[in-house]
Amino acid sequence: MVSANFADPVAPETAIYHGAIPGMLRVLDPHSTFFDQQEFRKHIEAVHGHHSGVGIELAYQNCQFIVVGSHTNSPSQRAGIRSGDLIVAINGKPADTMKLSEVRDVLTSPEGTTTQISIERDDHKLNFNLKAAVISRKSVLGVTWIRPRIAYLAILVFNESTPLELEENLKKCQQEGMEGLILDLRDNPGGTMRSAVAVGDQFLHLGETILSQEGRVFSATFTAAHGDGGREYPVVILVNHNTASAAEAVAGALQDHDRAWVLGDNTYGKGLVQTVNVLPAGTALALVKSRYYTPSGRLLQRRHYNFILGHYERTDAPGLVAWMTDSGRPVYAGAGIGPDEKYVSEFDRFQSLLTKRFACMKFTNYYLSLHPIVVDEGWQPGEAVVKEFYDYLKQHRFTFTDAEFVEHNEWVRQRLRQAMLQTVFGLEETQSLLVKTDVMVQRAVNEMPKAQALLEFAGRTQQHVRLTCANCGATRQ
Numbered sequence: 001m002v003s004a005n006f007a008d009p010v011a012p013e014t015a016i017y018h019g020a021i022p023g024m025l026r027v028l029d030p031h032s033t034f035f036d037q038q039e040f041r042k043h044i045e046a047v048h049g050h051h052s053g054v055g056i057e058l059a060y061q062n063c064q065f066i067v068v069g070s071h072t073n074s075p076s077q078r079a080g081i082r083s084g085d086l087i088v089a090i091n092g093k094p095a096d097t098m099k100l101s102e103v104r105d106v107l108t109s110p111e112g113t114t115t116q117i118s119i120e121r122d123d124h125k126l127n128f129n130l131k132a133a134v135i136s137r138k139s140v141l142g143v144t145w146i147r148p149r150i151a152y153l154a155i156l157v158f159n160e161s162t163p164l165e166l167e168e169n170l171k172k173c174q175q176e177g178m179e180g181l182i183l184d185l186r187d188n189p190g191g192t193m194r195s196a197v198a199v200g201d202q203f204l205h206l207g208e209t210i211l212s213q214e215g216r217v218f219s220a221t222f223t224a225a226h227g228d229g230g231r232e233y234p235v236v237i238l239v240n241h242n243t244a245s246a247a248e249a250v251a252g253a254l255q256d257h258d259r260a261w262v263l264g265d266n267t268y269g270k271g272l273v274q275t276v277n278v279l280p281a282g283t284a285l286a287l288v289k290s291r292y293y294t295p296s297g298r299l300l301q302r303r304h305y306n307f308i309l310g311h312y313e314r315t316d317a318p319g320l321v322a323w324m325t326d327s328g329r330p331v332y333a334g335a336g337i338g339p340d341e342k343y344v345s346e347f348d349r350f351q352s353l354l355t356k357r358f359a360c361m362k363f364t365n366y367y368l369s370l371h372p373i374v375v376d377e378g379w380q381p382g383e384a385v386v387k388e389f390y391d392y393l394k395q396h397r398f399t400f401t402d403a404e405f406v407e408h409n410e411w412v413r414q415r416l417r418q419a420m421l422q423t424v425f426g427l428e429e430t431q432s433l434l435v436k437t438d439v440m441v442q443r444a445v446n447e448m449p450k451a452q453a454l455l456e457f458a459g460r461t462q463q464h465v466r467l468t469c470a471n472c473g474a475t476r477q
Contacts, residue, residue, distance in 0.1 A: 027198045029288050031272050042108060047192060049159040050136040053108035055117060056081065057427060059358070060100050065117070066358055071137065071427030075130045081119065082368075082423045084361030088125065089118035096287055102340060105204040108132075122366050137428065139191075140165040141184075144435045150176055152435055154184035155199070158191030158246040163198035170202065174231065180451070182444045184238045186264065190245025193273055195294070197222045200253045202262070203235065204228060208295070213273050215290025234451035235260040236444040240344075244268035251337045252294035258327045258458035261451035263444055265344045267336035269302030296323035298333035304343070305366065327458040341450070343443055350404040354393075360412075360419040363392050368423070375424045377433055381416040389416060 004008050017036045025032045035043055045051040055074020058301060059066045065087040070077035087095045090106050106115055113132040118125060139162040141154035151173040155162060173181065190196075193211075200210040206227030213220050237251050237260045248267045254260035271293070274286040293299055322330035330336050347355060354360065367388065381389075389412065404413070413436060421430040435441055 005381060029272065031270065031274060031286075032288045033274070033286040035276075035284040035286065037166065038105060040282060040284045041110075043276070043284070043286075046157075047159055048133055049139055049161045051108060052111040052134050053132050054117070054130040055133075055135050056107050056117075058087070058100075058103065058107070058381045061356070061358075063096050065095050065100075065103055066361075068361075069427040069430070071135055072428045074135050074426070075133050076117075076128075077426045079128045079130055081117070081128060082121070082361075082365050083419055084358055084363075084365045084423075085119040085121050087117060088120050089116075093114050102195075122362075122369055124369075138165060140169055141428070141432060143169050143172055143174075143437075144432060146182065146441060149179040150182065151178045151180070151393075152182045152184065152441060154186075154431070154435075155188055155247070155250075155411040157188060158195040158199070160192065160195065162191070162195045163202070167202060168201055170231075175312060179233055180448045181233060182238065182441060183235055183260070184441070185243045185247045185251055186240045186440075187242040188244070188247035189242070190247050190270065193246055193249065193447050196246035196249045200224070200250050202228060203225050203254055204257055208257055210295070211283060212293045212295075213290040214293065215273070218290050234406075234448055234455055236447050236451050237262045238299050238440055238444060239264040239267050239339060241265050241268060241336075242339070248300050248337050249292060249294070252298060252300060255331060255337065255340070256295040256298075256323075256325050258325050258329070258454050261337045261341065261447055261454055262337060263338075263343055263447055263460050264339050264343045264440070267300070267337055267343065268335035269300055269334075270301050271301035294323075294331075296325060296331060298323050298331060300333065300336050302335060307373040325458075341447060343440060345439060350400050350408055353398060353400065354412075354415070357398070359393060359396075359398065360389075360415040363389050364416070364419040366392060375420055377421075377425075379417065379420055381420070383414050385416065386412065394465075 002015065003012060013036075017034065021034045025034060037085055040053060048307065053074075055071040055076045057068045057071070059068050067081060067085040067087065069083045070081055076355065078272060087103075089095055090098065090103060095103065109132045111132055111134050115130050116127060117128045117130060119128070120126075137156070139155060139157050139159050141156060144152040146152050153166070153169055153173075155166065170181075193213075197210050201224045204210065204224040204227060206224050208224045208227075210222045210224060212222070237254060239247075239251055243251065243264075244267065248270065251260070251262055251267065255262050271291050272288045273290045273292050275289045277285045277287060279285055291299055291301060320334055325331055365387065386409070393400065393405075416450075417437075418430065418434055421433055425433065
């Protein structure tokens with residue numbers, strides 16, 4: 001009836017794929033998702049640890065698309081697109097007339113697709129013709145030694161390659177005498193639950209529960225099938241509000257077994273497991289079929305409104321109902337993973353002002369246009385650069401006092417360094433270069449004795465499991 005009678009012609013694929021089906025799923029839960037052909041292709045690429053496109057990460061603000069950075073060795077980085085560039089047109093179409101989803105679809109087009117991107121940089125317009133390529137990104141950021149024998153690893157996402165990447169990095173750490181590990185799960189959106197189980201397996205004792213799934217059709221409990229092989233060292237896990245799904249499952253498992261000390265903010269609270277069902281015409285449905293629970297029994301899903309039942313789904317009220325870790329420490333459900341130690345870095349007015357207006361990124365472009373300098377990995381902004389940044393802010397009508405600028409001098413220097421390195425080296429390499437000056441990482445170093453005390457208090461190093469072989473009857477510890 002709609003196709004035949006609506007005032008304008010209707011594309012059935014648009015009405016169904018982007019209207020009827022998503023609308024139906026939204027009344028069920030916030031996470032079940034329908035993939036059209038292009039979206040399903042991107043999902044498969046993400047699971048395998050790579051995607052195609054030009055390699056640009058964007059921010060959307062005031063109907064403008066601003067380049068946050070380019071992925072290392074991507075087409076956009078090789079072409080010279082910089083952090084702070086303003087995208088004004090894509091393939092000749094004004095960017096301010098495009099939706100965010102439309103822009104992202106163009107920038108992540110199939111390999112070999114040519115896209116023309118017009119950008120504005122310091123009142124100059126530049127055009128780039130970028131050919132999309134396959135961009136392989138490691139899911140585990142390589143080892144960084146923060147202090148002697150204290151290693152840092154970051155898991156950026158959970159995909160098929162994550163367990164092997166982590167195993168290889170842990171072997172390197174252990175060969176070099178690691179005595180403490182900082183495992184960074186901040187901003188990790190999750191990924192495949194199979195990968196999360198395999199990662200948890202590498203830190204827990206053989207046979208320990210990693211997570212449980214419960215649903216109307218499918219329920220299961222996953223335990224450590226290989227175990228950590230007796231490798232015991234203190235672990236501090238970093239989390240924030242953007243730590244979600246599979247990343248929460250790993251943090252929750254290690255916290256419940258007293259295997260790690262969790263530092264940061266309450267995590268996102270996505271405790272639903274989606275199963276991808278392949279449908280005709282190259283489409284798919286990621287349907288929530290079960291909820292997952294940590295070893296202590298915590299459901300991590302935050303409340304959401306169920307339109308069919310007409311009420312918020314019941315979850316445990318944060319701070320009211322406690323579960324216990326192996327050693328008897330209370331942990332809570334209903335609002336993601338609650339950290340053992342709360343640490344949230346909040347911006348004040350001056351920091352928020354500069355961040356929201358991308359001041360450091362835009363200044364970096366301005367500075368490089370005037371000073372064609374060579375930037376190496378150790379580049380630091382000197383007094384002259386900071387003074388020029390001060391003048392730039394005043395010229396562009398940023399409202400602040402001299403006292404605020406002086407108070408935040410060190411923060412400004414670190415942000416200018418980050419913006420410069422992202423412009424020159426790309427997002428991933430810059431993240432590795434900035435780890436040692438990350439305030440939260442430094443806090444994690446100070447928390448390491450608490451992680452060690454947790455191991456000793458829980459008595460994990462004295463626990464043994466006796467296993468009997470079903471075939472020959474032999475036993476081993």
